Amino acid sequence: MANIDVEGLLKKLSVSEKVDLLGGYDFWHTKGIAKYAIPSLRFSDGPNGVRGTKFFNGKPTAIFPCGTALGATFNLPLLRETGEKMGEEAKLKSVHVILGPTINMHRSPLGGRGFESISEDPVLAGLAAAALVNGIQNTGVQATIKHFVCNDQEHRRNAMYAIVTQRALREIYLLPFQLVFRDSKPGALMTAYNGVNGSYCSENTDLYKILRKEWDFDGLVMSDWYGTYSTTAATNAGLDLEMPGPARFRGEVLKFNVGNDKVPRYVVNERSRSVLKFVKKCASSGIPENGPETTGDTPETSELLRRLGIEGTVLLKNDNNLLPLKKDKKTVVLGPNAKIAVIHGGGSAVMEPYYNVTPFAGISAKLTTPPEFTVGSYAHMLLPHLGPQCTTPDGKTGMLMRVYNDPPGVRDRECVDKIVVIKTEALLVDYVNPRLKSALWYADFEGTFVADEDAKYDFGVVVVGSAKLFVDGVLVVDNATTQRQGDSFFGAATVEEQGSIQIKKGQSYQIKVEYASAPTSKLPDNNSSFSSSAFRFGGTKEIDPEGEIQKAVALAKDAEQVIICAGLNADWEQEGLDRDTMDLPGLMDKMIAAVAAANPNTVVVNQSGTPVGMPWIDAVPAVVQAWYGGNETGNIIADVLFGDANPSGKLSVSFPVRLSDNPAFLNFRAEGGRTLYGEDIYIGYRFYEMAHRPVLFPFGHGLSYTTFTFSDLKLTENKASDGGLVPRVTLTVEVTVTNTGSVEGSQVVQVYFAPPALKPQPVATVETVVVVRAQKELKGFSKVKLAPGESKTVKVDIERKYAVSYWDEVRGKWCADDGVYDVIVSDSSVISDDKSLMTQYNNAQTFWWKGL
Known part of the structure; x- marks a missing residue:
């Protein structure tokens, strides 16, 4: 791509051409202007990998562990390396801009996109995201930090204000963004769907002032997809780019408003200058315009994904050193997540992997004899995909999709496309076929299913559009004649309509789905942004829930060790939908309790991106939090279970005992167009500590197969003038970490600052404002790997003003209050005599500050 002379172009471009730059061309691309050699840029999700330009039938990619798993590594150099690999993956897809990382806060365990975000703690989220950004942009690809700000729930996300x-x-929701801008230079920022304090984020002048004036951000500000709600307000406030295209609020509407001086021409210049500067950054990457999309499944990529997943896996509990398990013992594997590769959450995180490894496959590869299995309990909300259970007419795994312009029954209708679909779920927003004549088109899906046992078998169909499912020519599911509104596909789809047949072991069944695109939908127009065509076809055998638990118990009694692969999946954790409860689905809790009672050597592997309830926790000796681990999920879990790797993850979110213990319990949904952030600064561990509320597992918690000690804690102050009114001071915390066990392992040094005791109420002449502060807050961390018996000195550098400040609402500035602060080094947010050390820091004089 050519070098861009930004100021020269601004003099040449007409107002109309400048406006054209301010809206997307299509779902993933910006507009280029060929006569001025201004190229089109390609964007792509996002949260845990780089999809490319296709939700449907796209090129496979590397899927990374989810956001909370990345946070759980507490390893900034590793996250920078991860960002570099993400950048390399983007180049394979000719992607100039990655739409990530996501750094919204975990207010509640129920957040549908919580798995995408890094942490409940703003410092961990900000520092981790900065490392990812630095890695991504080291490759020339640009990162997009998102969502600015308070997009912390999915309920009514584009129709509510966070109050x-x-x-x-400042202290919780903006701080991670502030730290990213301090420690990296992300090329772009994405605004949130929601509003904050009465103004939508894409047009919120207060937020733009912080971003542009206080933090001096000079990158591109883009909307979330369909997150622009105005022409004049958003443009004047500071939104550079409306996505996706074609623009709804820019284009001819904006040109008209410029002509009427509702949007001054200098503002259009500012917006287009920002776009052109961003295009210039992207041009320097060498990534071609509208380039090819390829793949890069290499051993090096697999090694990084496996190592990354292991470093984020958290050993929550390991009574009597049950783990690691033995490879030569009789093993039973149970649970709904065992034979399904749960590698990511739903929504923007959905991508086609290079490959995936199920926990059952990973575990089986470690054992000297194959494990026995039964599911024990189902976990799905929607029936599992039909594709992997079927074969096409030529024997491939999946269903054959044939696309037509004409409906079934039209004689000699022409097939315009053929695709083998393995994952029978797709959002077709970016499916384009030049042979289709209109938005109304049809597709037949066909596959052969062979029953492996006698059973009653359920089939399910979810659509944006309409569909009928036939088995051996008999209509089993009708999701066309009448339709009911559901939650799938960002709230645009039907509920899952189901039907059943009896199947016999060894018999083949011909499955056919007749699908018609979105214009055939009978649902009322709910004005969903993503109301393109979509489908999901699923099926599974029916089980007797109580009988299946008894089957699991019987197998467990006869085993030497039991592994239960439990948790959630992309049905439960997905963009556009929050959970209603922390409970595991179905009878999973009951099954786990019954199996643990039958066999004391039971380990539970939980996969979820956010906390779940564990009412059986006292009965189970070992629990592993495996998150959503990406392509290498099964290998990561198996490596940890059998001791081929030592887990070193630390919880990036607190696990409460009950949902009602969570500080946002009464305020986590939109009511009357707003969500009240009534817990104020007290989210996560800040609340649990302040309220003396017991937790299931605390923030920062994570065990190891070895043991560690801390010693020789000291703190030094290093002053370096930066030319400002307040000297830049760095506090260096040093501590010796020793591996006192018998195997190699990694430990995280977590540094917390506790504020001085609350001062007496000041007299009127005193300027400082007395505020109640959290008992302590994470301010820095570092991870160290140690051989048995090895010791190393670990240093954590923390900028003083960030360590001791709170936001003074009276002055509208950060206040670094004077007083003596406790500085605590610990292996979690829980302070104990045997695992924590403490020193003090005296901030001699109060000062105020703004900016970075």
Whole structure:
């Protein structure tokens, strides 16, 4: 791509051409202007990998562990390396801009996109995201930090305002963005769907002032997809680019408003200058315009994904050193997540992997004799995909999709496309076929299913559009004649309509789905942004829930060790939908409790991106939090279970005992167009500690197969003038970490600052404002790997003003209050005599500051 002379182009471009730059061309691309050699840029999700330009039938890619798993590594050099690999993956797809990382806060365990975000703690989220950004942009690809700000729930996300105090906004929700801008230079920022304190984020002048004036951000500001709600307000406030295209609020509408001086021409210049500067950055990467999309499944990529997943896996509990398990013992594997590769959450995170490894496959490869299996309990909300259970007419795994312009019954209708579909779920927003004559088209899906046992078999169909499912020519599911509104596909689809047949072992069944695109939908127009055609076809055998538990118990009694692969999946954790409960689905809790009672050597592997309830926790000796681990999920879990790797993850979110213990319990949904952030600054461990509320597992918790000690804690102050009114001071915390066990392992040094005791109420002449502060807050961390018996000195550098400040709402500035602060080094947010050390820091004089 050519070098861009930004100022020269601004003099040449007409107002109309400048406006054209401010809206997307299509779902993934910006507009180029060929006569001025301004190229089109390609964007791509996002949260845990780089999809390319296709939700449907796209090129396979590397799927990374989810956001909370990345946070759980507490390893900034590793996250930078991860960002570099993400950048390399983007180049394979000719992608200039990655739409990530995501750094919204975990207010509640129920957040549908919580798995995408890094942590409940703003410092961990900000520092981790900065490392990812630095890695991504080291490759020339640009990163997009998102969602700015308070997109912390999915319920009514584009029709609600977050009502939040200025102090909580600054100390919790804006702070991770502030740290990213301090420690990296992300090329772009994405605004959130929601509003904050009465103004939508894409047009919120207060937020733009912080971003542009206080933090001096000079990158591109883009909307979330369909997150622009105005022409004049958003443009004047500071939104550079409306996505996706074609633009709804830019284009001819904006040109008209410029002509009427509702949007001044200098503002259009500012917006287009920002776009052109961003295009210039992207041009320097060498990534071609509208380039090819390829793959890069290499051993090096697999090694990084496996190592990354292991470093984020958290050993929650390991009574009597049950783990690691033995490879030569009789083993039973149970649970709904055992034979399904749960590698990511739903929504923007959905991608086609290079490959995937199920936990059952990973575990089986470690054992000297094959394990026995039964599911024990189902976990799905929607029936599992039909594709992997079927074969096409030529014997391939999946269903054959044939696309037509004409409906079934039209004689000699022409097939315009043939695709083998393995994952029978797709959002077709970016499916384009030049042979289709209109938005109304039809597709037949066909596959052969062979029953492996006698059973009653359920089939399910979810659509944006309409569909009928036939088995051996008999109509089993009708999701066309009448339709009911559901939650799937960002709230645009039907509920899952189901039907059943009896199947016999060894018999083949011909499955056919007749599908018609979105214009045939009978649902009322709900004005969903993503109301393109979509489908999901599923099926599974029916089980007797109680009988299946008894089957699992019987197998467990006869085993030497039991592994239960439990948790959630992309049905439960997905964009556009929050959970209703922390409970595991179905009778999973009951099954786990019954199996643990039958066999004391039971380990539970939980896969979820956010906390779940564990009412059986006292009965189970070992629990592993495996998150959503990406392509290498099964290998990661097996490596940890059998001791081929030592887990070193630390919880990036607190696990409460009950949902009602969570500080946002009464305020986690939109009511009357707003969500009240009533917990203020007290989210996560800040609340649990302040309220003396017991937790299931605390923030920062994570065990190891070895043991560690801390010693020789000291703190030094290093001053370096930066030319400002307040000297830049770095506090260096040093501690010796020793591996006192018998195997190699990694430990995280977590540094917390506790504020001085609350001062007496000041007299009127005193300027400082007395505020109640959290008992302590994470301010820095570092991870170290140690051989048995090895010791190393670990240093954590923390900028003083970030270590001791709170937001003073009276002055509208950060206040670094004077006083003596406790500085605590610990292996979790829980402070104990045997695992924590403490020193003190005296901030001699109060000062105020703004900016970075």
